[in-house]
Amino acid sequence: MRYISSLVPENACQTRSFPAPVLEGLRSQLSFWLLVVPVLVLVGKSVACAADGLSEDVLTRLKNATVMVEVGDATGTGFVVQREADSALIATNAHVVASNVNNFWEHTSVVFGGGSTEERVLVADVLAVDVTSDLAILKVSARDLPEPVDIDFPVEIRETLSVYILGYPYGESLATKGNHPAITVAEGNVASFRRDSENRVELVQIDGSINPGSSGGPVVDAAGHLIGVATAKVKGTQIGFAIPTETLTSVLRGNVSEIDISGRKINRDQCQLSIQLQTIDPKDNIQSVKLMTVDKQGVESELENAIANRLIEWPQLSPTMAESQLKLGSKNSQRVTVAAPNAALVYQIKMLRRDGGISWTRPMVLEILETPPKKTPVAMAIDAPEIKPVEMNNTGKTIALPGPVKDIVVGGGGRFLVMHFETLQKLAVFDVSELKIVTYFPVDDQQVFFAAGAEHVVALMAEKNTITRWSLKTFERELTKLVPIPYEATTFSMGAASGGPILIGSARGSSVSSVDFFDLRTLEQIELDKAPDRADMHRGTQVRASADGSVFGVWRTSVSPSGIKALHFNGNEVTEYYEHDSAGYVVPNSNGTVLFTANGLFTNQVEAVASSIRRQANLAVPAVHGDYYLSIGIPEGSRQGEAKQPRVFLCRIDQKTPLVMLPAIPLHLVDGDIWSRDPMTIDKRVFLIPRAEVILTLVETRDKLEAVRFDLDATLDSSGLDYLFIHSVPPKFISAGEVLEYQLEVKSKRGGVRYSLESGPDGMTLTKDGFIRWETDLESAPEKQTIIVSLSDDSGQSIFHTFVLQVRK
Structure with missing residues (x-):
């Protein structure tokens, strides 16, 4: 068992520490001290008996109300703050219920009457966590x-x-006889107050000896009235801190926290505000939250007076303030449009409570960026390097790697695999056509995120907060920039055959997260006209991009259900589709029309594909390009840790049954493949690359690749099927004024393929060989075109090839 602290007494058990964000402001105030660390118990002389200080009745009541909080293998302290007939609320520190720096437990255990004959242990639900106040x-x-x-x-x-x-x-x-420890009562005195910029007491400084392990305990006066919640200490001293009672009552009553607002002009008289805030409401008391705004020029005298008075409770600054309704409980960005005739606004957050109370936050000035962002055209699918068939014999080939691979992504549209060798502090570029590593890129950072597109590799060095781009043509470094992500990076992705965008997820704790998109050419953030309703990019989030960069599949490994999410990127708009369910990994196919999961196929709007091959304990892995995929049957023994060879079938998205079972493929499955908790999911260990005529698998030790020849035509011929398939991937985007040229590639058993353009824009042509050409008009081309081509062959079969083309102006 560990107690929460950063002090380790001699021969004591191992400890751990969780930094409380409320102490960030203290670090500048207390810079002459060596270190402020969370968690304390403030101890002076022990209270020998109640008569020395607390009365017997008060002491008994306080001891009964104080609990030990057990979180995993660590402990802290809490105390009852409200009681109903069959329930009670308990206050403690936020860092006590932290499972790590960025996440919090949903349930804990609390011990009443520790060490006594009346001891009892109850399960507690974590109702609310306010990281800012550490409560x-x-x-x-x-x-x-x-x-x-x-x-x-x-x-x-x-x-x-x-x-x-x-x-x-x-x-x-301190426990004896196998029980929990008895409560400790200690004495100290108030030494000073630490106030914030609004003159409110932020922390009460306590002078006395300090012992670790009682974070979240009550600090009371001689009458037993609460004066604060123990929270922190200054290392190597007898100086400790308590969160004042007023802060705790504000959290219980319901409040907003972590407010972050930015604004940008969208026309002469209006601006668009991007708002992030967290609703802290353990008693479900907040009825609504509103953003109040007013032009600064009309309220300058009121603002000056309000700030000069340094009020504890703020009133509404002006009756002329406009209201904008905000979402309750939202952890992510909300956008509202408000009047902004000049360069600055004054805003407040207004909270209406179910008990009839109304409160406002301090009025703040927001400077508005005067000009709207320049809308940078973002390249999507572009021409990737040529992929040549692998030259090797039919027995396959084993390729040794310089160490274990930590992560791996596809680049160059399937021409390259980019691997991270953490021990070497390098990214390696593996040429699929040559079956060898052709270059290395240095990544000397403890936390590296990387992705690859059609022509580039990009890496985010999280500790340095920089992003670097290398060319896959010259293998030279081209650009490095500081990256303005708002929080700690959690995920990073880009389409393997695209020119962007780059998706970067970031989060602060478990309360706030952000999803941002960056232009690959400039490495600058893309200003979105439409953003997802919720980011959900907390630690444990996994993202996979379609090869063309248009769709991102998202799931979370740290929660259940893990979620099935698709983010559609279209220029300056991102649309979200979500299903609150678990399906393991969520991997889009190359053009983003289908999502592959461990529980079958879904459309890119997260609707189950009824005709897909859905078998229990089957994994679906899309090909790097085209409509083919592998269906991998998990042997029963595999789920029990036994080494059994899985059966692998070649399938197509548009077929209800497998095309053919493939010969044995060297493939290692792990217990977690179904639920995809390990970031190295099956799609990062098995690569079907039809144009290279190869299937590559990463071995169990992750230090070798196994290459198996894959001849698509020979495989289809061996199936015995009378097949007629579209093999090519249609374009999804074109800029107005450009010329569309698209050659249909068809696989037909009988041959004699005939084409007919059934529907398309004026001026589009289709040759007898299946070549589509269209000269778009810069002015009159519609934004969306649906193209339908019918095909038939000598077998008498006929199929349709339908695709939607977005025209960007």
């Missing part, structure tokens, strides 16, 4: 719960005031 609210359901600590009595806190701290220092280290 969390838990809920337990049971009868006969103790009465709460008094948090409503207005205590006049002054320097030298004697205080008492209750908690569980050193966690299980």
